[in-house]
Amino acid sequence: MAERGLGVLLVILDGLGDSGSAELGGKTPLESVEQRNLGRFKEAGAVGLIDPISPGIPPGSDTSHLSLFGYDISAEYPGRGPFEAAGNGIELREGEIAFRANFATVELRGGRADVVDRRAGRIPTEATARLAKVLNEECGQVGDARFRLYPALEHRAVLVISGTGLSHQVTDNDPHATGMPLLECLPLEEASDKEGAGRLCRLVNSWERECIKVLERAEENADRKRRGLLPGNAVLLRSPGVMRAMQPFSERWGFKAACVAGGKLYKGIAKMLGMDVVEVPGATGMPDTDIGGKVRASLKLLGDHDFVYLHLKGTDVCSHKGDARGKAEFLRRFDDSLDEVDSDFLSSNVLAVTGDHSTPCGRAMHSGEPVPLLVAGKHVRSDNVRTFSELSATGGNIGRIRGRDLMPLLLDAAKRTVELGTRPTPRRLNFIPRDLVPLDLGP
Amino acid sequence: MAERGLGVLLVILDGLGDSGSAELGGKTPLESVEQRNLGRFKEAGAVGLIDPISPGIPPGSDTSHLSLFGYDISAEYPGRGPFEAAGNGIELREGEIAFRANFATVELRGGRADVVDRRAGRIPTEATARLAKVLNEECGQVGDARFRLYPALEHRAVLVISGTGLSHQVTDNDPHATGMPLLECLPLEEASDKEGAGRLCRLVNSWERECIKVLERAEENADRKRRGLLPGNAVLLRSPGVMRAMQPFSERWGFKAACVAGGKLYKGIAKMLGMDVVEVPGATGMPDTDIGGKVRASLKLLGDHDFVYLHLKGTDVCSHKGDARGKAEFLRRFDDSLDEVDSDFLSSNVLAVTGDHSTPCGRAMHSGEPVPLLVAGKHVRSDNVRTFSELSATGGNIGRIRGRDLMPLLLDAAKRTVELGTRPTPRRLNFIPRDLVPLDLGP
Numbered sequence: 001m002a003e004r005g006l007g008v009l010l011v012i013l014d015g016l017g018d019s020g021s022a023e024l025g026g027k028t029p030l031e032s033v034e035q036r037n038l039g040r041f042k043e044a045g046a047v048g049l050i051d052p053i054s055p056g057i058p059p060g061s062d063t064s065h066l067s068l069f070g071y072d073i074s075a076e077y078p079g080r081g082p083f084e085a086a087g088n089g090i091e092l093r094e095g096e097i098a099f100r101a102n103f104a105t106v107e108l109r110g111g112r113a114d115v116v117d118r119r120a121g122r123i124p125t126e127a128t129a130r131l132a133k134v135l136n137e138e139c140g141q142v143g144d145a146r147f148r149l150y151p152a153l154e155h156r157a158v159l160v161i162s163g164t165g166l167s168h169q170v171t172d173n174d175p176h177a178t179g180m181p182l183l184e185c186l187p188l189e190e191a192s193d194k195e196g197a198g199r200l201c202r203l204v205n206s207w208e209r210e211c212i213k214v215l216e217r218a219e220e221n222a223d224r225k226r227r228g229l230l231p232g233n234a235v236l237l238r239s240p241g242v243m244r245a246m247q248p249f250s251e252r253w254g255f256k257a258a259c260v261a262g263g264k265l266y267k268g269i270a271k272m273l274g275m276d277v278v279e280v281p282g283a284t285g286m287p288d289t290d291i292g293g294k295v296r297a298s299l300k301l302l303g304d305h306d307f308v309y310l311h312l313k314g315t316d317v318c319s320h321k322g323d324a325r326g327k328a329e330f331l332r333r334f335d336d337s338l339d340e341v342d343s344d345f346l347s348s349n350v351l352a353v354t355g356d357h358s359t360p361c362g363r364a365m366h367s368g369e370p371v372p373l374l375v376a377g378k379h380v381r382s383d384n385v386r387t388f389s390e391l392s393a394t395g396g397n398i399g400r401i402r403g404r405d406l407m408p409l410l411l412d413a414a415k416r417t418v419e420l421g422t423r424p425t426p427r428r429l430n431f432i433p434r435d436l437v438p439l440d441l442g443p
Numbered sequence: 444m445a446e447r448g449l450g451v452l453l454v455i456l457d458g459l460g461d462s463g464s465a466e467l468g469g470k471t472p473l474e475s476v477e478q479r480n481l482g483r484f485k486e487a488g489a490v491g492l493i494d495p496i497s498p499g500i501p502p503g504s505d506t507s508h509l510s511l512f513g514y515d516i517s518a519e520y521p522g523r524g525p526f527e528a529a530g531n532g533i534e535l536r537e538g539e540i541a542f543r544a545n546f547a548t549v550e551l552r553g554g555r556a557d558v559v560d561r562r563a564g565r566i567p568t569e570a571t572a573r574l575a576k577v578l579n580e581e582c583g584q585v586g587d588a589r590f591r592l593y594p595a596l597e598h599r600a601v602l603v604i605s606g607t608g609l610s611h612q613v614t615d616n617d618p619h620a621t622g623m624p625l626l627e628c629l630p631l632e633e634a635s636d637k638e639g640a641g642r643l644c645r646l647v648n649s650w651e652r653e654c655i656k657v658l659e660r661a662e663e664n665a666d667r668k669r670r671g672l673l674p675g676n677a678v679l680l681r682s683p684g685v686m687r688a689m690q691p692f693s694e695r696w697g698f699k700a701a702c703v704a705g706g707k708l709y710k711g712i713a714k715m716l717g718m719d720v721v722e723v724p725g726a727t728g729m730p731d732t733d734i735g736g737k738v739r740a741s742l743k744l745l746g747d748h749d750f751v752y753l754h755l756k757g758t759d760v761c762s763h764k765g766d767a768r769g770k771a772e773f774l775r776r777f778d779d780s781l782d783e784v785d786s787d788f789l790s791s792n793v794l795a796v797t798g799d800h801s802t803p804c805g806r807a808m809h810s811g812e813p814v815p816l817l818v819a820g821k822h823v824r825s826d827n828v829r830t831f832s833e834l835s836a837t838g839g840n841i842g843r844i845r846g847r848d849l850m851p852l853l854l855d856a857a858k859r860t861v862e863l864g865t866r867p868t869p870r871r872l873n874f875i876p877r878d879l880v881p882l883d884l885g886p
Contacts, residue, residue, distance in 0.1 A: 017824075018824075019823075019824040019825070020824075020825065049842060053863055054848060054851065055841070055842070055844045055848040055851065055852050056848055056849075056850075056851030056852030056853070056854065056855040056856075056860075057851050057855070057860070057863055058855060058860050058861075058862050058863065059862060059863045059864065060862040060863055060864035060865040062864050063862075063863045063864035073863070073864075077864065079864070080864050080865060108884065111883055111884050111885060111886060112881045112882065112883065112884060113881075113882065113884060171879070172866060173882060175879070176866070181881035181882065182881065182882045183879045183880060183881060183882055184879075184880040184881065184882045184883070185882075186879075186880065205882060208882060209882070209884055209885070212884060238865070238866065239864070239865055239866070358824075360822070360824070362822075363822055363858070365862075366862050367822065367824075367855055368851060368852065368854075368855030368860060369824050369840075369855070370840075370842070390824060390840070391826060391827055391840065394826065394838060394839070394840055394842070395838065399842075400842035400843065
């Protein structure tokens, strides 16, 4: 057999891409950092830009990650719900529908429910659990479909619907703004209300009406009102998805893969793709996370895995707050943490650093602009670009690629490919397959 | 609901892309211009290159525009005929076939008609109208299909065929050269002559034979011959298309859109996509057009529209004449006209400037080379490129995109997107949907 190739450490700095910012002297957070270690790896590699989906499309974190992991969003994306469920440790069965849910405060008038607070005054986790329990007991069944609400952090929950012949191609009932009415869940496919999306809408709308009645008289809410707190008297639903087995990452790319992440969604994505998800103490999914600890854990995992996905959320958290200085500081700490990665690392591994999307601090939300990519490795054609940034990457040797090009590029940098056409493989792409069987010559 | 986002002014300079020209000291027309105003907008934005379709494909003006407006030519393009018809104010019904037509002069010999002049000596509009009237009276019906010729400017006309089960997948009978015979219209699909393309060919070829007989004895032509003028004694047909409703631009992208253009084809494209087409005095579709008037009209339209498509044809007209100096002068006048666009414009709008294709003056026809793109706006990641040209755009942050990427990119620059995956929408892409219904809670 051919050699197995190099290992890969893929660092995804959430929301990395940015624009120049006045408080950083016109530089982007990444540009403003000294890059003591990133510069060292830049010397040994090349840079470029990635459009996670395609130019101008701002992805959510799930669609961007799936695309970077080499999945085709237009054909394979089952909606966000199942990833949220997996991140919360909820195991779904094939065909079950999952929504992200919020307990919210609505004001009932004239036969409609106007949203007063989308988070019911950030109702605490325990109260959410008690309200979910009441709803599961009193509204757990609509026709022959089962509705189950799983409480998550604070006002958040996941709604799982089990029934036959349901489609997740429906709109949110969450208006995504206060002062707007709770919406009807509408089908996005043509269908009668007997099947598919039409049937799911009929069930969801009935369930919601029932929930509002039950929550109106719930003891928990009466108690909150007595204490001058906003009641959780409606459930806002968004981001529906259907549980569908996805081809495991290891099967698609031939890597034994592990994930180091703090945030639940990222762990959920990794689980859905069959990666080993490792808990690292101090990994919070926030700017205060133990970056060094996560880097050390990743390096250790490369002992018995050949692909490690390290996710850092701090960059995106700062971006959503419009905090360019905080983002730059987080990136400086990340650069420092690469002290852990010694110069011998590249003799048997590839280091790739990128983002899942751009979240410019000036915009404080995801944009459709590309993210910079750095790939360092002994088989990478290094370019003449000196630094790693959104603007310098324009001139890099990697050029401008799409999210789905990343995995083939990393496989190639890790010398794990075979020439297309020269060897048939049972997989989607051209890596060296693991599971070959000797010809049995008999006794 | 979320804020509606910024307005967009998209300026399409027809045939903008060019190569260096000796008479401009080796510069392209765009490079040779001072860019007093374009430079100002470049400061506030980024540049890149667009392949209207894909690298190396020279588009016609209709396919390039449709692609830039985000339509998939391979799946949605109904052929050119219907756009020409719409541009001439002809309303087609679903399924009707339209050809571009020319009255031409042919010499009949040995049972064939050799083309002597493809424009019948640029026969005037009134004569074309009289000949069309004769043909509509005498050859208006072939079997159960109706043939109707609508006169347009000078020798030009549009032929509309109404019948059942017709396909537009047929060849031109126009040989596109003098000294060549008028051709048989041939099917491009396999079909019997009872249906589809085969049937259309049988009908068109019968009609053409009849027309030639009728035109041979037409009084108008006898009169022209007496005056030493070339007769319009045949009808050359080209660019067939079938009328098919296209998804309105507003529905696809969520914009209320208007068009400012002089040329009929561009107005036709805008009408077919449901844009408001505004007549501007002095807009001629030629180099002498009132550029300032068109810019002022566009700015005014942004008061009650959120997308304005401004088309300027002068660049392409100069290119087709090989007139690089004239093209540069037209671009200088365009840059001057941007004096009308004050610096406050970008606080609530995005300005994009590009071409629909390259028409290098040295080649005097469309080429398959990319066109430069400038996008200026407060949410655009600005790059370090100083000028706006075919060559400088290579180093811009927008990179090299395809025509169909432009609308997502503009939506993103106008902050009108939602993250892919986080909110289901009934449309093709991820903009904020308009038509939501409050959940009815009953009495």
